Amino acid sequence: MIYDAVIVGSGFSAIATVCNLVELLPQSASVAVIGDDPGFGRGTAYRTELYLHRLNVPAGRMSLFPDRPNAFVDWLREHKRPLDAGDFASRQDYGLYIRDSLAALLRNKKPRCRVDFIKAKATGCVERYGGALGFQLDNGNEIAGRSIVLCLGVGNATLPVDLSQLSADARAHIVENPWRLSWLRRVQTGDSVCILGSGLTMIDQALALFAHGFTGHVTVLSRRGLVPLAHVSHPKPPLEIDVGALPTQLSELLHVFRHESRHGDDWRRLMDGLRPQTQALWSRLPDAERRRFLRHALPWWNIHRHRVAPDVFLRFDGMIQSGQISVRAGYLLDVEGARPLTLRYRPRGKKLVTSIQADWIVNCTGMERAGIAHSPLLQEMRRQGLIEADPLGLGIVVDKQSRIPRSEGTDTVIYAVGALTAGQFWEITAVPDIRIQARSVAQAIAGKV
Ligand SMILES: Cc1cc2nc3c(=O)[nH]c(=O)nc-3n(C[C@H](O)[C@H](O)[C@H](O)COP(=O)(O)OP(=O)(O)OC[C@H]3O[C@@H](n4cnc5c(N)ncnc54)[C@H](O)[C@@H]3O)c2cc1C
Structure with missing residues (x-):
């Protein structure tokens, strides 16, 4: 069968697009969602089970639907977690809200289009006759659609140094993808940890580490040593800007x-x-x-x-003041030795080289840029000329309607939603922007069906 719309991805962008399609498409239409994530709708951001991992956008701006701004705050109240619109809810709760919102739409008695969720990874794709694009899945099947929406998010950046010379034991103490939170259980309480990168991911991981009873020291190393600033509990009104x-x-x-x-x-x-x-x-x-x-x-x-909730900032800052965490600015040169690992780096603005000794290295450098290197599917699509990488390395080329430019005579329309479109929009990594984009892509698809 050929679906009217195939959505590839299973994070927020995918679910926001599906929810809008369910509202807009006729009953005769069909949608397939291909995702390799265990929890549809959660993605990397909302999969966490730690309550201290909080949203960095106030609850009042996190509704799935821009035209129903109170939906998330209402959900929180109904689920006995009453927060104000200006408060910062937990990301775990947000993941549950997305799941519930989708389930409520699908359970609704009103006639709606068909939606199939396919738990698989899309590994390649091929143009089919009849104006469809087929996606090959890692389970051996193929799913084809007339309109395609790529909602693949961004990958984790790799470490900026060569690790191939390190022993297997040393490499086992380098956490390349911190979002697999199982690494927290492997760290001994008194170990030393070096976190590379000083953004929001670093704050998340440092807080999670100490919440697991860690008593050792954390050194944070990034090029400039800048850490995210804080939201305030009672913000003043935004400036009006022309x-x-x-x-x-x-x-x-x-x-x-x-x-x-x-x-x-x-x-x-x-x-x-x-x-x-x-x-x-x-x-x-x-x-x-x-x-x-x-x-x-x-x-x-x-x-x-990208600021953090006021109390999260206070907690993190307290750890810096007490000496549990120290932040250094410098360029990492290489990593050598067995445990403890030695990270040689050049402090910012200095010529001399110095080093940090650590039992663990945690890679928190990634996610702010949207390249395509992390995705075999995107690389394959590029090889076939179906997509083009953004010249600034910000995802893929799309037009102002989030459509991937296609050659004359091709019927399938391919859209992208989320950070993959950062080259066109820049500010398209957070819910307040993605939900608007998802709505307009769904409207464009519905107009064609
Ligand atoms: C730690 C963290 C905290 C954040 N906090 C906030 C916040 O408080 N507020 C906010 O507005 N935004 C926040 N964000 C931004 C967040 O990225 C967006 O809100 C949103 O979750 C992005 O969703 P996405 O679907 O575009 O990407 P992702 O969540 O990355 O989802 C992409 C999905 O596609 C799947 N996928 C990829 N390739 C394939 C393939 N080939 N086949 C099948 N499936 C595939 C992946 O498995 C993944 O599930 C945060 C981001 C992070 C990382």
Whole structure:
């Protein structure tokens, strides 16, 4: 059979797209969702079982549907976890909310389209006659559709050094993918741990480690040693920003931002004012300025834009003050030796080389960029000329409707939703943006069926 829509992926982007399709498609239509994740809808972000892993967006902005902004806050109340719209819920609860929302839509007595969930990994694809694209699955089957939505998320970045010379025992103490939380159980309480990368993933992993009874020391190493800043419990209103009046040269833009944040009462007002307009701002920047932004301003953007809940920040900061965690800025050169492993690095702004000794190395460097190297499926699609990598390394090329440009005469329309479209939109990694994109892609598909 050929489905009207095939969605590849099983995280938030996929489920947001399915939920919208269920609302918009006629009863005669059919949708297949191909996902290799044990919990449809959770993805990496909402699979965690640790309560202290919290959302970094207030609950009032995390509804699955932009036109029903209170849906998540209502769900929390119904499930006896009453929080205000400005509070930061646990990511575990958010995963349950997504699962429940999907289940409620599918159980609804109203006639709806057919939806099949296929638990498998898509490994390749092939154009079929009749205007369909078929996906080969790792279980040997093939699923074909007329409209395709790629919701593959982003991969974990690999460590920036060669580990091939290390012994098997040493390599067993390097955690390449920290989202497999089982590594926490292997660490002895008094071990020393070096976390590479100092963003949100690092904070998550450090808190999880200490919550498991860890009493040793954590050294954090990243190029600039910048850690995410905090939300405040009672934020001031966002600044009103006229994006059309902003300069499009990065240096001038940063000058305006610095001036605003130095002379205003709280820099968060600037960031919160920019937040809903970032896509418009990005679309105005010429390619050279986008490159400049990625090369020079990204670490500062990340710590101001991707902030942590106030109490999470307090807890993390307390660990720094008490000496349980120390943060260093420098370039990692190599890793050698057996346990303890030796990480040689050059401190930022210095010529001399120094080192850190650690029983464990945890890779928290990834996820902020959306390349395609992590995905054999995307690489195969690129080989076949079905997709093109974004020139800045931000996912794949899509147009403003999230459609992948296709050659004349091809009937199948391929869309992408989520971080894979960061080259076109930049600000497309979090729920408030993805839910809007998922809605508009679903509307476009429904218009064709
Ligand atoms: C730790 C963390 C915390 C976050 N916190 C927040 C937050 O508080 N608020 C917020 O708005 N955003 C947050 N985000 C951003 C988050 O990425 C998005 O909210 C959203 O979860 C992205 O979903 P996605 O479906 O695009 O990607 P993912 O969640 O990565 O899902 C992609 C899915 O596709 C599957 N897949 C990949 N390739 C294939 C294939 N070939 N075949 C089949 N399936 C495949 C994967 O297994 C995965 O399940 C967070 C992200 C992380 C990593």
